[in-house]
Amino acid sequence: MPNRFISTIGPEVIHEMNVMMCDTNPNLPLEFLRYALTNCPNLQHFSYKSMNSPDYGIYIGTDPEVISQFVREKKDTSNTIQENIKVIKLKDMKPSNEFLDLMRTYMPATEAFICGLDDFEDQANESFEADLTAFKQLNSVQLSARFLCEKGRDTTFLEIQFLDKNWEYYCLIISDAALSVTKTTLKQMNEQLSGENKMFGKAVIKCLKRVKFALTYYDYHSVFTIIDNGEISTLDGELSFSMSHRFLR
Known part of the structure; x- marks a missing residue:
């Protein structure tokens, strides 16, 4: 992280963050996402991808119809995360209460919520519950039935x-x-x-x-x-x- 005593340039200039990790610690995806949301007010896109099994993944972005996790250009949007983020995708991860709290705080304008699943065997044996009532603009939920x-x-x-x-x-x-x-x-x-x-x-x-x-x-x-x-x-x-x-x- 930059030394703020000698430089005023830091994570506030970041509009895209892509993380790829070989560590399968289940806490890492949320920790990276939390850092990006709390420190990068101009954030437009974030992705986390685990290179090992379980293949954890998170993607947040500005376009609900986006099909690529990589950004080609920076969009001219507001400087607040709350107005930028429209789509949230999870892969091989159930939405924990902690994750939903981050959504409510930083991404209340979410329009599309997507949960995909590659490897059913790596999933914890627990029921799926998600409280999405905080999202007034939500219009679609896409889920793997498994x-x-x-x-x-x-x-x-x-x-x-x-x-x-x-x-x-x-x-x-x-x-x-x-x-x-x-x-x-x-x-x-x-x-x-x-x-x-x-x-x-x-x-x-x-x-x-x-x-x-x-x-x-x-x-x-x-x-x-x-x-x-x-x-x-x-x-x-x-x-x-x-x-x-x-x-x-």
């Missing part, structure tokens, strides 16, 4: 808690490299979860308003299932391929 299923379980229930409308419940079944998504009810979900069959899991996502969800079995080259306004649909191959590029590479 992220929502705990290890050893091929069926999970997704509970979407909207603050501005009734909650919605879905049953996700993974089989033969495919994903099946059907609508269900709170009663049906509770009956399955309270039974002796331990093959069922549950994921909970909280949103401020109606948000479009895109779910897929594999992050790349897999058909996407869309949940939008309570309706379930499937994207064709071309649109699914295009959407898959939004996941971290």
Whole structure:
């Protein structure tokens, strides 16, 4: 870090930070991200990539449709992170409460939230929960369905808690490299979860308003299932391929 007694140039001039590490310490991605957010007020892009397994990855940027983690040019934006960052991507990482706190503090203008998964075997056996109610501009959530299923379980229930409308419940079944998504009810979900069959899991996502969800079995080259306004649909191959590029590479 620069000596501020002899130089006024420091991390405040940084608008892009790319980190590649061979250390698999699970705390490192968040520590680098926290440094970038707290010390670089002009930050427009940040990426963290682990070179070993588990392949942790974080990407934040200004364009929700970006398909590359590398920046070609600096955009003319405001000098506050809070207004710059529009897209957040996680790879092989579930959004911890600590990570979500950083999002709320430094990235409240997030429009797209994406979680991709390469290696299911390296994931901790814990349920997926994310409170996204702080993000008023959020309009899309893109997830690998395997992220929502705990290890050893091929069926999970997704509970979407909207603050501005009734909650919605879905049953996700993974089989033969495919994903099946059907609508269900709170009663049906509770009956399955309270039974002796331990093959069922549950994921909970909280949103401020109606948000479009895109779910897929594999992050790349897999058909996407869309949940939008309570309706379930499937994207064709071309649109699914295009959407898959939004996941971290």
